[in-house]
């Protein structure tokens with residue numbers, strides 16, 4: 001696996017500002033004590049968590065997560081299964097609220113506002129944060145209605161035809177479906193369905209796009225299409241993507257967070273640094289496949 | 293092995309017990325089916341009396357109808373299984389549609405005046421349009437104002453000022469409702485034109501949508517016009533065929549137009565299934581030819597007790613003249629009342645329990661008890677109806693409304709359980725997708741859960757309705773008359789029902805003739821109507837399963 005790491009040079013590039021990344025690493029490593037002092041030095045992260053714990057009943061799924069997710073970058077979350085990657089993602093748009101047993105403590109802010117404050121309406125929050133799921137899940141409606149769903153329910157003004165077309169174009173699906181917008185979204189292939197779900201998620205123009213293993217149910221060709229798409233989306237959106245596929249994380253992300261068993265965030269930093277030169281032995285073992 | 297130079301097989305493992313078990317299971321599967329089928333064959337034989345026909349009559353129809361139909365079916369089957377399926381389906385569609393149009397015609401001839409119907413539709417359409425207009429200004433008008441405007445529009449249109457609230461207080465009507473206004477118009481178009489005007493356009497719209505989709509405007513307009521022409525022709529030409537204009541229109545709009553539209557749609561859109569249409573064509577042509585031939589040659593048909601006189605006459609003191617019409621009409625009215633009362637409540641409860649109710653001890657208790665209610669004997673529901681409505685609320689016994697309410701209570705738990713099943717079958721993925729887009733619970737239920745579970749809900753509720761149509765005991769308990777000589781003129785009049793009439797004919801006081809003639813005929817009609825209703829449920833379920 002380690003021979004894939006050279007590929008990471010390309011997507012990460014030299015764009016990310018190095019000093020901030022170092023600061024973040026310090027924060028995640030040394031826990032909450034230092035976070036207050038260093039936070040002032042970084043440009044405002046879009047998503048910021050401090051001391052975030054999540055429990056399902058008695059069982060702890062996330063343990064004191066501190067992370068700062070930067071704007072207009074792809075942040076990948078990797079880790080073995082059951083380490084709480086999906087749980088973390090669901091904290092960001094409060095989809096965890098739908099699980100009765102789930103309890104969240106600590107801070108998770110979107111642009112400086114703690115989304116778990118009492119005055120936050122989770123429905124309003126989810127309108128600013130789009131989500132794409134592991135299994136493609138288009139509605140049993142027409143392709144057009146699928147993409148326009150968010151526009152309808154959020155009462156978004158404007159030319160819906162135009163927005164639907166733009167969203168499908170950005171999801172790299174327009175050419176394939178422009179002549180059959182009235183046919184059911186379920187008639188598309190798996191890869192097309194997932195791109196339809198991405199178009200649906202971006203149509204209302206959210207600030208953040210959450211993706212939970214969006215390519216894991218797809219074949220290799222569809223996977224690489226979706227990956228290309230994600231890289232392009234990062235120009236306008238802050239993308240947080242969960243994946244268990246390390247090559248994928250290395251290829252498309254700018255930042256990588258490594259969660260390990262027990263719901264800990266062990267290391268967070270620039271993707272190429274994580275893959276070439278991780279600080280923690282456990283992370284290196286995980287990335288090189290010594291343990292999973 | 294070393295001692296044996298021949299190549300050995302693998303030997304065999306005994307499956308005797310397994311085979312016995314398998315056939316026992318098969319027997320268990322078939323036992324009920326076989327007994328009921330045998331009974332129905334016997335009853336049908338008594339009712340239709342096929343042996344009273346001239347053997348030549350049978351031979352004629354065998355040659356003109358049975359043989360060609362089998363040949364057409366084999367031809368379609370060789371083309372493709374889908375073609376044969378389409379053919380058989382369209383035959384069933386014609387039969388079921390004609391039966392439903394008969395029921396609808398009954399209602400418009402004897403119960404609801406066309407003018408009343410028109411007034412009612414207008415009184416609903418106007419406030420619906422108002423509602424649509426108000427809702428499209430969604431973001432500008434606050435919800436409370438929208439709600440008030442909508443309620444006011446419906447109230448004014450249906451009841452006027454001050455309406456039932458005022459008449460309770462003894463205030464005279466100041467402004468008549470739209471309903472009263474239209475129903476009281478001195479000049480109205482001919483009744484059949486009103487029926488054609490109300491039934492024709494919706495059927496034409498749906499039909500042209502089905503045949504032409506939205507790809508071709510010309511085909512659209514043509515199909516719509518053809519359907520409208522058919523509906524009008526039903527009224528205009530009906531009298532020449534001995535059918536009054538109003539039932540002519542109803543039968544054309546509900547019984548003929550839908551199967552024809554289906555046929556046209558198949559011919560136009562599904563070339564691979566087109567060959568299947570030879571089956572219905574052969575049946576229609578074969579029956580006409582057979583009828584003409586037996587007429588011309590003077591071969592007598594069977595002396596069926598199920599004939600036109602039986603379907604349109606009322607009870608009589610002699611079995612040979614007894615008819616079933618008031619009972620059929622009463623059952624149809626009862627079913628409509630049950631549907632209107634039980635479906636919204638049952639589906640509402642199902643959606644609440646599945647989508648809203650918290651999972652706590654209280655809801656679990658409700659859960660268990662709804663299942664228990666489904667098993668409560670129907671006599672008990674009859675007692676409930678009697679106690680609640682007749683004794684306590686002082687309603688007159690045996691009315692349509694009372695019977696509908698009692699039967700509605702009876703099937704309510706079944707409706708709830710089957711609707712819950714359908715709602716639960718909506719994949720969790722769909723809900724997650726909707727909530728993830730920032731939908732509220734209401735938006736998710738309205739846009740995702742209900743549309744997705746609609747056909748499942750409908751399937752379950754139609755089957756529940758089938759249970760209600762055959763119930764006798766609750767109707768006896770609430771004092772529905774066993775025998776009525778005319779259709780009830782409204783919801784607050786007493787009505788008989790098919791199972792009650794059959795029960796009356798088979799009771800101790802009836803003569804043998806009733807037992808041998810009227811009872812089998814009545815049972816055949818009852819079962820035929822039940823099967824027609826269930827066939828809708830079955831078609832829906834197949835469609836639902838194939839789109840999953």
Ligand SMILES: Nc1ncnc2c1ncn2[C@@H]1O[C@H](COP(=O)(O)OP(=O)(O)O)[C@@H](O)[C@H]1O
Nearest residue numbers: 056061080081082083084085086087088099101
């Ligand atoms: N709905 C739930 N109810 C109870 N426990 C859950 C639920 N979802 C996840 N968990 C538990 O939380 C832990 C993290 O799960 P998850 O976030 O799905 O991990 P990942 O996405 O990294 O595979 C696991 O131990 C899992 O068993």
Ligand SMILES: [Mg+2]
Nearest residue numbers: 085086087212
């Ligand atoms: Mg997961």
